[in-house]
Amino acid sequence: MTFTKESALVKIWYGAVLSGQYTIDQVPKLANLKDVVTELVNGITA
Template identity: 50%
Template structure:
């Protein structure tokens, strides 16, 4: 399974991180979920 920036779960996690409920490090490393969330947030190092 591969997530994209348009996946509902990615949008949900981006919202949660932006709201301060979670940090990027708390996003599950499920397939490529954390990577895509980082890309959307612009925090990919």
């Protein structure tokens, strides 16, 4: 299983991190989910 920026689970976790409900460290280590969410968050803050 490989997640992309368009994956529903990525969008859910990305929104949760941006809203402050969760931190990047709390994103599950499920396949590449944490990596993709981290890339998106860093793209916003970079």
